[in-house]
Amino acid sequence: MSDRRNDRMAMGLPAVIAESIALEMERDDTIVCIGEDIGKAGGVFGATAGLQERFGADRVLDAPISEMAFTGMGVGLAQAGMRPLIEIMFVDFIGVCLEQVYNAAAKIHYMSGGRQRMPIVFKTAGGNIGSAAQHSQCLWGLFAHLPGLKVVAPCNPHDHKGLMAAALRSDDPIVFIEHKALLLQKGRDFRHHPDIPDRAYTIPLGEAAVVRQGSDVTLATLSATVETALEAAEIVADEGISVEVIDLRSVVPLDTPTVARSAARTGRLLVVDEDYLSYGLTAELSMRVIEQIGLDGLRQIDRLALPDVPIPAALSLEQAVVPGTDAITAKLRAMAQGN
Amino acid sequence: MSDRRNDRMAMGLPAVIAESIALEMERDDTIVCIGEDIGKAGGVFGATAGLQERFGADRVLDAPISEMAFTGMGVGLAQAGMRPLIEIMFVDFIGVCLEQVYNAAAKIHYMSGGRQRMPIVFKTAGGNIGSAAQHSQCLWGLFAHLPGLKVVAPCNPHDHKGLMAAALRSDDPIVFIEHKALLLQKGRDFRHHPDIPDRAYTIPLGEAAVVRQGSDVTLATLSATVETALEAAEIVADEGISVEVIDLRSVVPLDTPTVARSAARTGRLLVVDEDYLSYGLTAELSMRVIEQIGLDGLRQIDRLALPDVPIPAALSLEQAVVPGTDAITAKLRAMAQGN
Amino acid sequence: MPDTAKMLDRYRRMGAMRAFDEACLDALRRKAIHGELHVGLGQEAIGAAMFEALQPGDAVVSTHRNHFHALAKGVDPRALLAEICERETGLCGGRGGHMHPFDPENHFSATGIVGASLPVALGYAHAFALRGEDHVAVGVTGDGGSHSGAFHETMVMASARDLPLVVLVENNALAISVDFAAVSPTSTVAERASAYDALGLHVDGTDVDAVTAQFCHAMDHARSGQGPVIIEATCCRFRGHFEGDPEHYRSRDERNRLRAEFDPIALYADRLTEAGVAREDLDAIIKSEKAAAKAMLAEVLADPLPDPADALAHVFVDDVFVAGAAA
Amino acid sequence: MPDTAKMLDRYRRMGAMRAFDEACLDALRRKAIHGELHVGLGQEAIGAAMFEALQPGDAVVSTHRNHFHALAKGVDPRALLAEICERETGLCGGRGGHMHPFDPENHFSATGIVGASLPVALGYAHAFALRGEDHVAVGVTGDGGSHSGAFHETMVMASARDLPLVVLVENNALAISVDFAAVSPTSTVAERASAYDALGLHVDGTDVDAVTAQFCHAMDHARSGQGPVIIEATCCRFRGHFEGDPEHYRSRDERNRLRAEFDPIALYADRLTEAGVAREDLDAIIKSEKAAAKAMLAEVLADPLPDPADALAHVFVDDVFVAGAAA
Ligand SMILES: Cc1ncc(C[n+]2csc(CCOP(=O)(O)OP(=O)(O)O)c2C)c(N)n1
Numbered sequence A, B: 001m002s003d004r005r006n007d008r009m010a011m012g013l014p015a016v017i018a019e020s021i022a023l024e025m026e027r028d029d030t031i032v033c034i035g036e037d038i039g040k041a042g043g044v045f046g047a048t049a050g051l052q053e054r055f056g057a058d059r060v061l062d063a064p065i066s067e068m069a070f071t072g073m074g075v076g077l078a079q080a081g082m083r084p085l086i087e088i089m090f091v092d093f094i095g096v097c098l099e100q101v102y103n104a105a106a107k108i109h110y111m112s113g114g115r116q117r118m119p120i121v122f123k124t125a126g127g128n129i130g131s132a133a134q135h136s137q138c139l140w141g142l143f144a145h146l147p148g149l150k151v152v153a154p155c156n157p158h159d160h161k162g163l164m165a166a167a168l169r170s171d172d173p174i175v176f177i178e179h180k181a182l183l184l185q186k187g188r189d190f191r192h193h194p195d196i197p198d199r200a201y202t203i204p205l206g207e208a209a210v211v212r213q214g215s216d217v218t219l220a221t222l223s224a225t226v227e228t229a230l231e232a233a234e235i236v237a238d239e240g241i242s243v244e245v246i247d248l249r250s251v252v253p254l255d256t257p258t259v260a261r262s263a264a265r266t267g268r269l270l271v272v273d274e275d276y277l278s279y280g281l282t283a284e285l286s287m288r289v290i291e292q293i294g295l296d297g298l299r300q301i302d303r304l305a306l307p308d309v310p311i312p313a314a315l316s317l318e319q320a321v322v323p324g325t326d327a328i329t330a331k332l333r334a335m336a337q338g339n
Numbered sequence C, D: 001m002p003d004t005a006k007m008l009d010r011y012r013r014m015g016a017m018r019a020f021d022e023a024c025l026d027a028l029r030r031k032a033i034h035g036e037l038h039v040g041l042g043q044e045a046i047g048a049a050m051f052e053a054l055q056p057g058d059a060v061v062s063t064h065r066n067h068f069h070a071l072a073k074g075v076d077p078r079a080l081l082a083e084i085c086e087r088e089t090g091l092c093g094g095r096g097g098h099m100h101p102f103d104p105e106n107h108f109s110a111t112g113i114v115g116a117s118l119p120v121a122l123g124y125a126h127a128f129a130l131r132g133e134d135h136v137a138v139g140v141t142g143d144g145g146s147h148s149g150a151f152h153e154t155m156v157m158a159s160a161r162d163l164p165l166v167v168l169v170e171n172n173a174l175a176i177s178v179d180f181a182a183v184s185p186t187s188t189v190a191e192r193a194s195a196y197d198a199l200g201l202h203v204d205g206t207d208v209d210a211v212t213a214q215f216c217h218a219m220d221h222a223r224s225g226q227g228p229v230i231i232e233a234t235c236c237r238f239r240g241h242f243e244g245d246p247e248h249y250r251s252r253d254e255r256n257r258l259r260a261e262f263d264p265i266a267l268y269a270d271r272l273t274e275a276g277v278a279r280e281d282l283d284a285i286i287k288s289e290k291a292a293a294k295a296m297l298a299e300v301l302a303d304p305l306p307d308p309a310d311a312l313a314h315v316f317v318d319d320v321f322v323a324g325a326a327a
């Protein structure tokens, strides 16, 4: 590994995200960032570090705890020709400001008959790191149910950089959900870690990535669970079970064709999700695959997700509900043994 | 039909709901109602008519447009030993106050380790009656994704009365979604219209009802679409297609066994939903049925719902997206012709 | 000496606004509108004042009761009426409907969610400040919306940053059925401005001269960088909250009394006649505005409804890209 | 002549609160807490004041930084510490964790969502008023939370109905990294009370005597039916926002200065010594409270973690009834 590459791999994920935003802000001065603690502090995880110094306190605005106001500001800024990035610190807080996200940002392009564009990125962090019921949720399933929002949840630094750039260049409103556990990691902590170019680059929204090839079971997931899935796949590989792991990257758009092609080949589909089980990703993707390849296109289908339970504080309970390596390997073994 | 029955059938749905609430408020003086226009005006549809006169302005409180405050009041009232009914006029407005519903009411019983009960009814109205993108949504799929909430959406006056009573007696938080189009109807307007007893009665939460028996296709739906489905079933019956129509009544709990039993018999399952298609009821119920009876337990599975599009204002467009009789009959015919 | 030419303009503008909403009522009766309808009858003086106070670069974000604000901002009346009548020729191709007109060129938009207009106006104000433009953003709310959290959050942010924002509170003393006096801790909304170190103005919104003067003052204040303003204009709503509202909460007598005493057009007609204008000239103005609105409605009703085949267009700007969708 | 016995009680209470949070810090170092932790070091005087002002029937709804308020409300310290340490023996069986302690018997609860405490306190206040009880509900917020819409909506409703609500604003001048002065339009939160026709009190929250007196005044006001109160107590946060906060937003020097100048316990020790109490007696109090907390932590850490088999219990009170689930 070159020294250069080594350095890039030593970067924390937040620095990579900040780099992507900075590159976009440089090329497009209509980008404005608003959120709590994103300026002076550089973000609670550091994902906006350095931006305020570079672009000023009006383009990187430290907001009061007034999410309803500053999500709405995003809508107004977009209408005024700007490209706002609005940070909701943790996705769990969306309950105080969903209004502007789903009734305004998500619908205005449609309601205006295509006359008013809504280029907004709602950047937020989700996922479990021990912070209990009100600070651990994923909630991409919630946004995905509401039309007009694209919903992205990348799994590694390379994708965060490219998808953030794509989000900031898109003319559509995008909910960009980072994972708190990943935000605490460096490039080299990731099993799946493509090089991170210095320059700006984009990854098209809605393209899944096959991050491990396999022939027995297709496992589709996203965000931090991609790492867990890869670990599980390695474990069962030793037992002779070959798992194809697909990183969905976004839930809207959902890249059903990539998953369906794989599932048609393996005959077995397992969808794993750190978000709540019911009325979420697992059922939606499963049904779309069935619709694409037919009920008889699959020998087995299964899903694993956070059961429909608030996330408990205690580590012993949290581990019991968040889909981890053991739960995934157990599912994979059961599926491989079936027909 | 007796005169008495005739009178009851001439009652508007809102009066039936108000009757149920009044009966419960009489037997339990811890019930307190809070909402916009529920008192002096008796509710924008009349579903709380007469309650303020009878129970006073402190138990039937006309609230300012401060949903965040009065949903939170519900939580505080429940903690103080009361049984609040909180009205969110239209379900579309939930974006300004989801916080207290999903992070507090829904989770407190769990977060408290079972020590703090949360008997709250969030009463609201959803559905299409021509009011465009911000006043026509159903959104039960949104609530259903969030653990800790029971989500009810009845289809006729008899069920509204019994399920409202059950909701008010339950110790769990319940989202009770009326349909605006149904609120404009009288008992006799309904195809499926059991007698409405004068006395208080409850219907258990989570029990689906088979509202029409059939042998070729199982059609599961709820709320106003039950009427549409029954109409569609009548139409295709003349063509020799026998449709079993199931009214789910609630999406949480979801009565999968009743649907699965029927689908196992007919071999064909169609789930119809007025809520948005993706990440909602249609996929969840379909997958649960598949999980219960297997991929090979069904010959066909299909779903029909509001596509992932904000609801348009124009009647011509609204009719194109809301699942109506024509769309349902088309699906039923296609399924019956398949194998 | 009163400037009767200017006064007549104001009179005509109020007349045009009322005629516009009467055309909407007519459209509803003819079933050209199948959803809710909230008209502004009784609140014309505020719309007319806004017309004079606004500049083309200013932005207005309005509410469910938005027609007069749209007209004041220069939205094409025909396109607006066609949108309200759900036509393909409407401002938004019939997708938005009467609560959701969007006119990017004129910096006008609205929302059907109470309180939600204000944060959006705040966004415009921030954009103007960022770009060093001397435009002002106007966020409209009713008295009801002044109790929403969004009102507070917007004022906090606008004032801390001295943004060019004018919050217009149309206080018709009712939020559907709920009396302002019964739910407000203060007797005016304007006095709450002190909590935000902002300018608070209170004006009789049925007096078009007074409200125009104060509105201009508010705009100047915000435009000159002195921070946000709350301008509260008291007024009366002459019809139900929405068409079809049974108005259980007020008597017909009460409503008739309001109409008799507080009609901004009638009140202004009195002032104009005192200034020497002939009644028949005033009646002619009203008549011609009504005729124009009627003609416009007739045209609009001949326009096509949107083609159902296009119902799914415009959800996203970028087509949803799905890898290998062709496969 | 100062009542030194009473003063020593206050001193001990502050010492006990600090010792409690130091035990939490210790627990974190020992990895007995795997999530976030927000301690209140520097804010003990407010907790101690609350202790004196509250009556058993009163309710308190607190925030993410809730330990002192819980202790003040009479929540069992051991059960609280066990909850914070995620134990089965915790107040909530380890389900809630440090941001979500619920103690129905003591009418205490908290939330991790900023601003969300206030509407819940409003609900208690309405229940008290409805039932004719003379209890008061206290809703706690930080300075940061005072900018949230929930603050406004709560005050509007409480004041319009004269509910027995005290909103305690612990103003430590920081919302994580954001300076109060940079985002607030007014220099105090208390002065915003006029917008709600409520009583606004501002007090030095590092002076336990002053804050106790004012807190009692606030409670009396609310209890006697005179409507809600905003009481703002200024204070300093001595540690990061949460444990692990790199505190990029303030220098170590600045933090040390705050600790040196505004420690409510040290300041009170000075007052007590001036009143003739010996330093060593004060030190002994602190020492004994530390020892007690340490012993309590040792006990708690020996308690079991919740059994993973129970992870799914308690979502609903009523089991989810599914017709024919047996089939
Ligand atoms: C958040 C929200 N709550 C409730 C409503 C329903 N609603 C529509 S208009 C209205 C009353 C508004 O009163 P006000 O702000 O005074 O405006 P007015 O109708 O008097 O012009 C209500 C309650 C809504 N649209 N949005």
Ligand SMILES: Cc1ncc(C[n+]2csc(CCOP(=O)(O)OP(=O)(O)O)c2C)c(N)n1
Pocket (backbone or CB within 6 Å): A036, A065, A067, A089, A093, A096, D064, D065, D112, D113, D114, D115, D141, D142, D143, D144, D145, D146, D170, D172, D174, D175, D176, D237, D241
């Ligand atoms: C609605 C919401 N927004 C943001 C957060 C993240 N957050 C937690 S505490 C905090 C700062 C709170 O500041 P303040 O109210 O002054 O309380 P303090 O921490 O100073 O005690 C923030 C922003 C949250 N929990 N809830």
Ligand SMILES: [Mg+2]
Pocket (backbone or CB within 6 Å): C142, C143, C144, C170, C171, C172, C173, C174, C175, C176
């Ligand atoms: Mg009003």
Ligand SMILES: [Mg+2]
Pocket (backbone or CB within 6 Å): D142, D143, D144, D170, D171, D172, D173, D174, D175, D176
């Ligand atoms: Mg603070």
